[in-house]
Amino acid sequence: MSRLRSIRFRRGRKKHRETELQLTSMMDVLVIILVFLLKSYSTSTNNFTTLPGLKLPISGSQDLPPDSLHLIITPEGMTFENERIVEFELNSASLGSDASYSIRKVDLAEDARQITPLYDALVKARDRAELLRAKSKARDDGGNPLPFDGVLAIQADKRVHYDTIRKIMYTAATAGYKVFRLLALKRET
């Protein structure tokens, strides 16, 4: 019995030998990945999202958009700050490559130049921004709260017509927005 135990013990001792993982090669790979990620890490401060199926045009512009209020237009509707505010009326052709849509008449005002739900959302967003600025400690030289910057980023599907974009810009202008940023995908050089 003691002889058998002794043999088993010896076998067990062989099996429990400490194996060391070679981490150096893994470290090499991770460092390379880290350098690549740091190099391609965008320094822009925007958090623009996109919608599934949105086809953006490509632009040769080099200007990275700073963070601002954000409107997405697709042939199906408008999304302002991740909230769907307008649904378009779709025609049968909209299922194909050509977007055929129209804004509902109940959503239009001022001789069909202004989109009412968008106007309401923009005014609400402006009021909220002004309130936040009033509460903020940041002040201009005269001690007044910083003025509302009035910037609206417009991210439209490539099939959306200028007629719709013009209505959006007109609506935003009447709601106190002064600058429009038309977003596109960066052309790879």
Place this chain on the structure above:
Amino acid sequence: MFKRPSTRRRNSTTEVQLNLVPMLDALVTLIGFLLFSMSFLSLVHIETPKPEVSPENVQQQLEEKPLQLTVSIREKETEIWSPFEKLQPKTLPHTAEGLPDTKAIHEALIEVKRSFINENKVVFVPAANTSYDILIAVMDSLRNLEPTDPPLFRENPQTGIEEPVKQLFPEVIFGNLLGET
């Protein structure tokens, strides 16, 4: 010949093993953070201000008669013109696909820039049915200078040195925002 056992020099080179596990932890955390916060959508923007219209401005413009370079996209053609007739109007037909000829527009605007080197504004008047990708393509041709374009130089008024022009007409303003096409 042989040394005594006590005087034999023993090699005391012991293998030092670096503990890489904490470093590995830090790297994995960093990679995870970078992957999470990374933007895979590379977006750029073209900025355009809201057009300001006031009776004073109109009166001032009527007196000064600036260039007010205007690019109008119509159903079958693009026209480059100036409302104060500072420029010979140029009409460029659309391509065979019925789209604005962005290359021809760009070349025509380079010639305009040559004559009005300090001008930076352009009024853009697209047709109502112009799609957003055509809008961006035309705005690119109005604003950007490509490396293949002929070089343009402008004198810096402060230094008196001629400097290369980096952009064509970077300030694009929509001319028909108030309704009429």
